[in-house]
Amino acid sequence: MSDVPNTPPAATPLTRAALEIDEYASTLGWDLPARLFALVDSAKLRKTDPAVAKKLGLTDDDEPGLTPIEQDELPAGMELDKFLGTIAWPDMVAGCALVVERLMLPPGAEQTRPKNATEAQLAEWVANHPAREEVRITAAVLRDGRKETALRLRSKDVAREVLTGPDLVPGLTDALLATFA
Numbered sequence: 001m002s003d004v005p006n007t008p009p010a011a012t013p014l015t016r017a018a019l020e021i022d023e024y025a026s027t028l029g030w031d032l033p034a035r036l037f038a039l040v041d042s043a044k045l046r047k048t049d050p051a052v053a054k055k056l057g058l059t060d061d062d063e064p065g066l067t068p069i070e071q072d073e074l075p076a077g078m079e080l081d082k083f084l085g086t087i088a089w090p091d092m093v094a095g096c097a098l099v100v101e102r103l104m105l106p107p108g109a110e111q112t113r114p115k116n117a118t119e120a121q122l123a124e125w126v127a128n129h130p131a132r133e134e135v136r137i138t139a140a141v142l143r144d145g146r147k148e149t150a151l152r153l154r155s156k157d158v159a160r161e162v163l164t165g166p167d168l169v170p171g172l173t174d175a176l177l178a179t180f181a
Helices: 013-028 042-048 050-055 080-084 119-128 170-180
Strands: 035-041 066-070 093-104 133-142 147-153 163-165
Touching: 013 035, 013 066, 013 093, 013 133, 013 147, 013 163, 035 042, 035 133, 042 050, 042 066, 066 093, 080 170, 093 170, 133 170, 147 170
Parallel strands: none
Antiparallel strands: 035 066, 035 093, 093 133, 133 147, 147 163
């Protein structure tokens, strides 16, 4: 996945990894299941497992950074939070990232939320809300607690419109950090 041409420059290796994964996911289209990635230190990978590094297209000329490695497909029908609770990463993994699609509502929409609604009723309310927005979230974390999120709106599906920040979806990044606990 390295050298993705539409990925904008980023300040940190974690931001670059999140944007690289976002761009990769964008090539696959929308309406897909969640995808999980291990993030490994590229230099360490080249040193400890040159065959895998070569297979991933890493060379000694590459900048230091993180290499995303897509994991097996998530189990069908398993709730995401329960699945994340089953993960244990080997020491070689410096961090992880998750790509999920969700519906989001704009600020203030909460004021019109139906009172005493069940979870199913709330899901239906969000799905039918006129201001809903389909988003693809790429949440990435490192063992040391650093977080980054790339958020792509379906209505603005271009790399230059991807929003980034460490606190865009704190519940998701916190859940990913818990996989290292």
